[in-house]
Amino acid sequence: MANVLLEFKASAGDSEPQTRPVLFVGQLANLQQLNWTQVKGKLQPVVTKEIWQAALASLNPNPTDSCPLYLSFAAVAALPSRVSRHNSPSSAHFLTRLVRTCLPAGNNRCIVMVCEHSDVFASACAIARAFPLFTRRSASSRRTEKKHVTVEFVTVGQDSGPLEVSTLKCLASAADGVRLAARIVDAPCSEMNTDDFLKEIKAVGNELGITPTIIRGEELKQKGFGGIYGVGKAAQHPPALAVLSHTPSGATQAIAWVGKGIVYDTGGLSIKGKTTMPGMKRDCGGAAAILGAFKATVKQGFKDNLHAVFCLAENSVGPTATRPDDIHTLYSGKTVEINNTDAEGRLVLSDGVVYASKDLSADIILDMATLTGAQVQNQ
Numbered sequence: 001m002a003n004v005l006l007e008f009k010a011s012a013g014d015s016e017p018q019t020r021p022v023l024f025v026g027q028l029a030n031l032q033q034l035n036w037t038q039v040k041g042k043l044q045p046v047v048t049k050e051i052w053q054a055a056l057a058s059l060n061p062n063p064t065d066s067c068p069l070y071l072s073f074a075a076v077a078a079l080p081s082r083v084s085r086h087n088s089p090s091s092a093h094f095l096t097r098l099v100r101t102c103l104p105a106g107n108n109r110c111i112v113m114v115c116e117h118s119d120v121f122a123s124a125c126a127i128a129r130a131f132p133l134f135t136r137r138s139a140s141s142r143r144t145e146k147k148h149v150t151v152e153f154v155t156v157g158q159d160s161g162p163l164e165v166s167t168l169k170c171l172a173s174a175a176d177g178v179r180l181a182a183r184i185v186d187a188p189c190s191e192m193n194t195d196d197f198l199k200e201i202k203a204v205g206n207e208l209g210i211t212p213t214i215i216r217g218e219e220l221k222q223k224g225f226g227g228i229y230g231v232g233k234a235a236q237h238p239p240a241l242a243v244l245s246h247t248p249s250g251a252t253q254a255i256a257w258v259g260k261g262i263v264y265d266t267g268g269l270s271i272k273g274k275t276t277m278p279g280m281k282r283d284c285g286g287a288a289a290i291l292g293a294f295k296a297t298v299k300q301g302f303k304d305n306l307h308a309v310f311c312l313a314e315n316s317v318g319p320t321a322t323r324p325d326d327i328h329t330l331y332s333g334k335t336v337e338i339n340n341t342d343a344e345g346r347l348v349l350s351d352g353v354v355y356a357s358k359d360l361s362a363d364i365i366l367d368m369a370t371l372t373g374a375q376v377q378n379q
Contacts, residue, residue: 002135004147006128006179008171010162012110012152014041017073021104024076025095026114028059031078033156034114042110046070064094066102077102090115090122099130103149111151117159120167121174127151128175134186173299177292180204184288188281189264193237194312197263197284201242201310204295208246216240216312225355226328227336227347231262232313234321239313239348241355244291246298246306253363254305256356257294260345260369261287261312268315268341269323283345286368287312307360311348315341331355345369 015022022042024031036049043052047069055067059078066077077098079091103109113123131149153163163171184192184200198214205212217238220229225241232239262283266272272280287310294308322328326338331351349367356362 002133003145004131004149006131006149006151006175008124008151008153008163008168008175010152010165010168012042012112012150015110017043017046017070017104020108020110021073021106022110022112023074023099023103024112024114025098025102026079027081027091028056028061028078029081030114030116030156031056031059031076034154038154039112042112043069043074047074052076064098066098072104073106075102075104088119088122090119090126092122092126095123095126096129099127103130107145107147109147109149111149112154113151114154114156116157117155120153120155120163121171123153124151124171125174125178128178129182131179132186133179133183170300173296177294177296179292180295181285181288181292184291185282185285189314192281192284193263194232194235194240194261194314195237197261197287197310197312198240198242201244201291204291205244208244208295208298210244210246210298213243213245214240215242223331224329224333225331225351227330227349227351228311228313230322230326230328230338231268231315231344231347234268234318235314235316237314240310241352242310242312243355243360244294244308244310245360246294246302248303248305251303251305254307254361255364256307256309256360256362256366257290258309258349258352258356258365258367259287259290259311260284260349260367261310262344262348262370263312263314265315265342265344266317268344269317269321270341271317272342283315283370284312285370290368307356307362309352309356309360311352313344313348315344331358 055069055076058067059065061078061080063080066075068075079094083091115123201212228239228241265280265283290308322338322341324338328336330336332354349369353365353367356365
């Protein structure tokens, strides 16, 4: 998937499935609203109207379902018709899985996404997540050919019709941001430590013409960032607070996004078990998502001040690691007694949020983080 070029178009054009394999995907009710004239150009002559109608009639999503239309060159897949209160109407998580499992193979493929206009953005982001940029599979190193996937949206219901050029550009920027965030989250800590994450931040800043503010290592301690410093001080690569600031003329308010960037979470001295530690490379997901979103938003010409604050640390084990019973002084001036070193997210976020308020004078502050298990409650 790392060598896939993803492109969004108002119309992907007509082509036989043997030339360009195709996947039609959407909720069954939306798929049933398609006219044969809207799909035949991508299916004929090998798929007839009768085959298409029979395939739709055979779909019974529970929660999803799929049906081949012609060998391994064309398929149709149905998303859940209903979602729980924890999911959006776009069924984004199911969409990513369906694209990964049902999209036919090939170097030049097409996805026809059938949805309401309100679900276009979420669907584009979900499709982007199905094509990760990071891979270390042995076979992938021998593949040099570029693969191309064209995504066409067919909207149904209110506001149906072809997407505007501005919308397609927005979707492309968002997809680029999603794939950037996914690449950071998918990479192991051996390749995405705090030094590497800072390189990613600098690269985005360089692309946007923004020089990041970086406070790291002992400077964090000196300036009072006891949360970030305390969490990351035992790691080989020092912790850091990094900020990207977009300050256009004419801005009327300041918005700050604060991301938890724990590049690996062992749990510290309150160490995780062998079954719960694997996967903790993803504990930087909040900061990674904010980096991708910041890049996409600025490229779209955001008109207000926007600050992306990254709280980067590796919650490691070592002679200098924070101990339960230690007391840290956070950037707010508050003191915190540590009972569990595996509850580190709130410590780094506290420093980032207070910095956004005190130093950046943010009117709106949004923090993003991978969920801490201690905060999960049964409703």
